[in-house]
Amino acid sequence: MSKPDDNDADKARQVAAELIQPVGAGIAGSARVAEHVKTVQRCLVLGYDHTDSALAAAAWAANELVPDGRLVVVHATRSLHLPAMPIASPRERRRLGHVLIDELLLEGTDSLFDIELQTEISDDDPVSALTDAARRHDAGAIVVGHDEHSWLHSTLGTVTSQLLNASPVPVVVVPRELDRPAGASASAPPR
């Protein structure tokens, strides 16, 4: 748009190519279209909190983005409706967040290594952190894990239900894998 000359030159080249070699021009044209589609990199935002379901969510997102997508892993250090952890400084909270994401890379699916990864540790609550990241990265969707809660609990507002209400983009909710017992790694991180 900003360079009308280039566009004109392109058009002229295309017309010339069509005149000279119709078959070749067709191939060149479709290649250009394919290139344009490829430049729009697919991006997903993942909420990660080191639960089994979050691990399953990471696997789903990574498989979805292979081979050339981008995954923004967001860890929020503050709980919904609660103030920041009083005993930890912001710096300590960020370090803890980075450790959790390192663990995701160690425990998670291999597909995570095949895509572009970006990590963000936020001092905000999960809902604000995720919606904010989705807006900034122009993400296609937010992916979160979902652990089973009682009906009452889920109606009263877990992160998931609040997120569904606040998110500007689609939210993919991934349950923990069924063959894994509840809290297998969440309650006792492997050492």
Place this chain on the structure above:
Amino acid sequence: MSSEPMASKRILLCFDGSDDAVRAIAVAGELLGARTATLLTVWEPAASWAPYDPATALTGGVSRMAAKELGLDEIASELARATIERGTKLAGKAGFDVTGEISSGKPWRAICDRAKEIDATLIVLGARGLSRVESVLLGSVSAAVLAHAERPVMVIPATSGDR
């Protein structure tokens, strides 16, 4: 195909003809690209209304008889046929390789059952469907599917697309 494990597998699109469902199909098409999909429309038999609704608990029997007399079930299944036709067209336009299906029963249960049968890798639905009961957060069907599906569910908010 082996480099795209998700692409070969089937997703379940839920369509009730509401504006949210229409938008959900368009947004999902943009996000997921060309995939094999089953489009499901569920209609609720009149007989299943009463026991769930305290307001009609006493008159349940009478309304069931009236429903039979008025042919409400026939009307509902007729509407479902029209809805599925519209939905399949929309989904095809959005890029899905789609098969339409009609089912009857409680919507959330029908959706979860069908997803299990076709081993769907993803269920797609709009945040709020046709019911005009204004819940604070989510449509009742979406909430129930989230709680019971046992597989990834994509919920598409009403505002998505005009952000």
